[in-house]
Amino acid sequence: MLDCLIIIKPLFVKELKKLNLVVDEPWLEAYEPKIEKRFQNYQSAIRAINDFSGSILEFARMHEFYGVHFDKLRKGWVYREWAPAAKALFLMGDFNRWNRNSHPLRSSSRGNWEIFLPYEDYKNTFIHQSKIKVRVIGANDTDLDRIPAYIRRVVQDKETHDFAGQLWFEPQPYTWSDQNFSLEEAAKMPLIYEAHVGMALEEAKVGTYKEFETLILPRIKAGGYNAIQLMAVMEHPYYGSFGYHVSNFFAPSSRFGTPEELKSLINTAHRMGIAVVMDIVHSHAVKNVNEGLNEFDGSDHQYFHPGPKGYHEGWDSKLFDYGKWEVQQFLLSNIRYWMEEFHFDGFRFDGATSIIYNHHGLVSFDSAEKYFDDGVDEDALLYLQLANTLIHALNPKALSIAEEVSGMPGLCRKVEDGGIGFDFRLAMGIPDYWIKTLKHKLDEQWDLFELWHELTNRPKLEKSIAYAESHDQALVGDKSIAFWLMDKEMYFSMTVLEQNLVVDRGIALHKMIRMITLSLGGEGYLNFIGNEFGHPEWVDFPRLGNDWSYQYARRQWSLVDDPLLRYQQLDLWDKAMIQLAKDYQLLASAPGVQLHLDPDKKILAYERGGLIFVFSFHPTESYFGFPIRVPEAGSYQILLNSDEKIYGGFERLDKTITYHTDQDQQVLLYVPNRVVMVMGRKM
Known part of the structure; x- marks a missing residue:
């Protein structure tokens, strides 16, 4: 604090x-x-x-006022709720045997309701882990049992499946040991591992915070990533929503464990030198009345816009009214709570495009006018400016990342410069480009001019996080890049003991796609859990349509741990690629400078961070003595290449050779097909 x-x-x-x-x-x-x-x-x-x-x-301290708190001066518990249109509220729970009438709240100013429970009267009943709800007589005369809006923990009954608030009064506060953690590296050059705690295990079940801490964090550390982006942290009633239909904004999901176990996960990550960014959902909320905020006080406009403006048809969810002070305080307090209580190092703002525009970005941005016309929700833009101001007031090095696809000018510029204040924008066009290319083009049809444009076309003074694929591309109904490349052959032909042309092509392109995305596409990089080793299957959470199966809501680590399978080759390449980026501070360097582009031979070369990257996307042809003009005369050597055997290549390149520039400042290279080589100047 x-x-x-x-x-x-x-x-x-x-x-x-x-x-x-x-x-x-x-x-x-x-x-x-x-x-x-x-x-x-x-x-x-x-x-x-x-x-x-x-x-x-x-x-942004409303979480310290609303909800349940112990008042040391009055010696008792006070519960407060904001419900301006409600006619009556009653607190109930285990402490009063769920009596719906015995504990009315008193109405006070600004639409607040309050009740005080003296310690001496309730010390044996209003206790740690007991359950509560609030009965609300709404403006529309509804009589419903609700979950308090600022509740810190929500649990689901295993038999009835009903959700209820749970009091969480740990006698001793969690002891943090991350005081020496520095955000410097991740803030300067984020290498993000996007993960979902529940589906992170191989076992067909919901994983826990503790299991993620002990089993998955060491893998992320070994991979070289300096940040984790945790999905589905805020409580959500439907597991299959991937965490995006949030019901209880101040409650870490209890399906993964206790709040202390989440703190332990973050504390351990920090001790490993890894930042933890939260995938925060302030773009919408679940429409459920029983579990969420919808119609809490009996009106349709307490937290959300009234009528159709308050409903997102595509997401089947409710939309916040960012122009209300109480909503601003709720959401800003939510940011402060997660940063202070759980030591989160920043946020990836889900659905920023939907937040910014009244039409939620469901238009073609073919004119600059659309960034400034009536389609923009100016209240929402202001909220994002305030959110970023708060985040950086709490921690100047905290990461603030926008999932934004429209290209809103100034999104990642400081507010005082006229911007919105984010640090990074997700380069959402890049994964879309890769999927479209793999779906609709033969290898020989790949357009390197188009590829260069897609990976380099970004505002000069705004930072982007590049990614080849994320959770969106892995969801059922789509395919991961590895699956698009190799499809069913991944089930039968991934052994190192046999050769398969489909798999050879897939592994070669998988490595190249990831390297060019990392090295050229932005100032940060993101990978979704398992994609680093080419996870063979999509993500599909338990639902009625799959007979509530966990078969695809997990990650098969045994595949990458098996030295006889080629998944390990992709994993080793990912580790080498990430280490290269760290060793040369690649993404903190100026954008790549094109050195050579041959559309027919499908060879692309560029310089970034003092390194020379040479890609050959040609499916069949190799070239001897291929000239590449480099920025400086001297001697060059291959530092890393995707054709090494340990990465699933064919050992066609000799790393011991020194390449000297000629009178035209060129190096003459042997460039095999489907290879990337990274060269450095010998000092």
Whole structure:
């Protein structure tokens, strides 16, 4: 907890001739008034927050006011709820044998309700792990038993499957031992391992925080990744939603274990030097009335927009009204809670495109006008600016990542520059490009000009996180890259004891796709759990359609652990690739500079971080004495190449050879087909 009061002082537009975003991006000059208006809105909001609470940090403390808390001065428990349209609230639970009438809450100002339970009267009944709910007589005369909005833990009854809030009064606070952890490396060059705790085990069951800590964290550490992006942390009633239909925003999912076990996972990750980023869902909420926030006070507009605007048809979920102070406080307090209580190192904001636009991005962004017209939810943009201000006030090095596909200008620029304040944007077009290429083009049809454009076309002053595939590409109904490349042959022909042309091609391209994505596509890199070794199957959570099976809601680690299977070759390549990026601070370097592109021979070469990358995507032809002009004269040597035997290659390249530049500053290379080689200048 921060002991000092931090006030975010508004910066006045009058002090600036032009916002830096417009200075750096002259094509935005036509929209300068709208960009300045957004900045003015932010300044006004910060001014109002400072006047009301003293600072945005104090503004984001509602989780310390609402919910259940022990009041040391009054010597008892107080429970508060915000339900402005409700007619009556009653607290019930194990402590009063679920009497729905005996404990009414008192209505106070601002739509708040409150009840006090003296310690001496309830010390034997209002106890750790006992269950509670709140009965709400709503504005629409509904009479429903709800889960408190700020509850810290929610559990499901194994027999009735009913969800209830659970009191969590651990006698001793968790003891952290991560004081020496530094976010420096991950903040500068995030190498992210995206993972889901429940499906991380090979066993056909729901994995736990403790099992992830003991069994999976060592694998991530060995892989060289410096950050984990944890999915499905916030409680969600339907496991098959992948964690994206959140019901209880302050409750870590109990299906994976206790809050202390989640803290232990994060603490251990930190002690390993690994940052932990949370996949936070502030883009929407589950529509369930029994478990979630929907119609909590009997109205349709407490937390969400009223009517159709408050419903996302594509996601079948509810949409927050970001213009309400109480909603801002709820969501901002949620951010502070996860960072302070659980030591999360930042967030990947799910569905940022849906947040930003009233049409949720379901249009073609064929004109710059669409970044500034009525399709933009200006209240939502302001919320994201406030969220990023809060995150970096709590921890200046914290990671804030946007899942955003529209290309909103300034998304990853500082708020004072006229931006939205994120640190990184996920380069969502890259995995889409790879899947479309693999689905619709033969190898000889690959367009290297198109490939170069897709991997390099990003704002110069905004950082991107590149990824070849994520959980979206692994879901049932689609295929992972490995599955697109090798399909059924993965079940029968992955042994090192036999050769298979389909598998040979698949392994070669899998390595090349991942290397060019990492080295060229952004300032950070992301991999979804298991994809590093070419996991052979999709992700499909237990549901009625698959007879509630866990067969595809797991990761088959035995495949990569078997030295007789070629999955290990892909895993070793991934480790070498990540280590190369770390050794040369590759993604912290300036973007790649093209050295050579031959569309017919399908050879692409570029320089980044002082390294020379040479790719041959040709399916059949190899070339002797192929000239590549390099930035500096001298002697060069191959540091890493995908044709090494340990990576499933054919040993056609000799790493001991030194390549000297000629009078034209060229190196003459042997370039086999379907190979990437990485070269460094000998000093």
